[in-house]
Amino acid sequence: MATAWPTIGNHSIPVNNTTGIPVSATGNPASTSSAPSSSTAAAGSNTSEVLFNPQNQSNPYYLHVNENPALELVPFPLDGSNYHTWARAMTMALSCKNKIAFVNGAIKKPSTDNLERYMAWERCNNIVASWIVRSLSPMIGRSVMWIDTTYGIWNDLKQRFSKQDLFRIAEIKCEIYQTKQGDNSLNEYFTKQKLMWDELSILRPTMYCICPIKCDCGKKIDGLNEQLEMDKLSIFFYWTA
Incomplete structure (x- = not known):
């Protein structure tokens, strides 16, 4: 053989x-939908809830002083025809930055009742969103500019270009x-x-x-x-x- x-x-x-x-x-039977069902999402949030500890360097909420929105994490932009290569490169880059939880839904948008957590989430969310937008072609970048969360941006790109x-x-x-x-x-x-x-x-x-x-x-x-x-x-x- x-x-x-x-x-x-x-x-x-x-x-x-x-x-x-x-x-x-x-x-379990594999889902054919790209978006998780409400029951699946609920189950995932119960088992993979991310603790809030922005002072701990191993926590996704932690941001190093050198992190800024101008960073370019991948050497080539998403132009619509290279989605899977781009997604793989971005996943590795975000994993190195310990920010995957913001794009895979493990970290949800918190309530403003907990102002400290909400402010930390908003800062991290906007930083990651900026990294993603900078890795897109200008036209694709403009198309996701008004999506509030990185999770929403990531799934919008997946639904459009993985098809x-x-x-x-x-x-x-x-x-x-x-x-x-x-x-x-x-x-x-x-x-x-x-x-x-x-x-x-x-x-x-x-x-x-x-x-x-x-x-x-x-x-x-x-x-x-x-x-x-x-x-x-x-x-x-x-x-x-």
Whole structure:
């Protein structure tokens, strides 16, 4: 059997082959909606509530004196066609800044009854919103300027630009089959191919069986995934000949 290409994280979709329905990591049916339901959001807020401690450097509410709205966290702007690459880069940058909780909904807008917490939230929210807007093309930036929360901005961008997956998948497939080694070194050619396959695996995750005992459907899924790895190798070696 050919060695599988290295994965880029846990992007596979587990499938319960009794029902044939994709499931989440917790075993529950995976939601097809990009926005969480009210019950899911409520459950998430109960289990992942962020404590308010702006003096602690490991707390998301903490802001270093050097943090300012003029920072550019990613080297390229979102122009509408590069959403997944941009979102990945922004997620890593915001994670380094310990501000992911402001875009994934873990930190909600607090009531003005607690003025200290509200003021700290507003400052952090505006800082993160400024970072996001600065990483967008001018037209896209103007389109989200009046959204109050970073969570709202993030989800608006996701709903608008991740819907183009179908067309991007077609483009990537064409690029994969048309990219030749040419004058590139073997390492450069492999890197180009891997980048395209990695992006494709994010847009169209593979599935795997989670049944305790391997079922017939699970064996078929394994066979399909093995065939995909063989396709990668055959295309790679074909254009290096």
